[in-house]
Amino acid sequence: MSIVECHDGRMSLRHAVLGMLADEPGSGYDLLKRFERAMANVWPATQSQLYGELGKLEAAGMIHVLAEGPRGRKEYEITEAGLEELRHWLIDVDPGGPPRSAGLLRVYFLGSVSPAQARGYVASMGESARAREERLAELEGTIDWGDDNQSLYGRLVLEWGKRFSAMQREWAEWAVKQVE
Template identity: 40%
Template sequence: MSLRMALLGVLSAYGSASGYDLTKGFERSVAHAWQAGHSQIYPELAKMTADGLVTVEAEGARGRKIYSITPEGRAELRAWLIGHDPTGPARSEIALQAFLLPLLDPGEALAVLERLKTYAERKLAELEALWAAKHASPVPEGTSGVRFGDLALDLGIRHTRTTLQWVNDAMAQLERRA
């Protein structure tokens, strides 16, 4: 269901887009909130068309199909946003490795943490670059006067910063014991 809502949402923000656009859009903007490859997106768009949530507005060059959201699609999205109780992320390999870390001796554990740190630093840089790029050029605003995706991006940046701080503290703690 969530993939559906993500697609409806991005389509709603873009006005109209092709499956290809949506795939790229996912890579760029929604990636930190929801991931999906084209092999998941194309079939889902077909199903959503069958369900009347989106329509093929036009067919462009190179077989390009331009989708747009229907009133039913808009209604479904609204209902989900307002009525659905969301859950936080259920699976994180980082958290899992953190969980299992005490199985290793301090030297090895430190090496694993070092890698987690690299990961977090790279990710933070990516997200901050995205933020900077977004705020350099004007972007459509939503009904609430907030730029589209800004809240989620902010959340992603904060989470990544928290991870980074955690990894630093964990390393310091381990070094104290070694």
């Protein structure tokens, strides 16, 4: 193996940006709001990160400036190279295992506090899961779903979130009983 040979790291923000621009061109500011609206629960991103990534993507030829507007606004569009990179990531790259979970990490260590405190912590996990369930159900009502692809895959993600939250709530209810 060569001395310099890494360039992995997964870099999913890059692909999140490419995916959004594949859907529709937009400026950094646009993307920021789209991230807040649609992806806050899947892949949060900050303003700094977005502008930095847009710069790198442009340098790499994966996006280009489609138009410039007032206040220095730069509207980006994905290029063919960018689309190719996105499709490659979607299809060819191994997604890797389940992500880190700080909440679950704590459960491992609940032996370091009193059973009452442990029970309280598990119960609060259940409560926040229940709150998320409600929020998602509400969200589902406010979105007007179409028949297009974006709606289809958006529904898939929303359904995943609902099932995940329900699973966590049920687990927490079960776990509280175990601690007793």
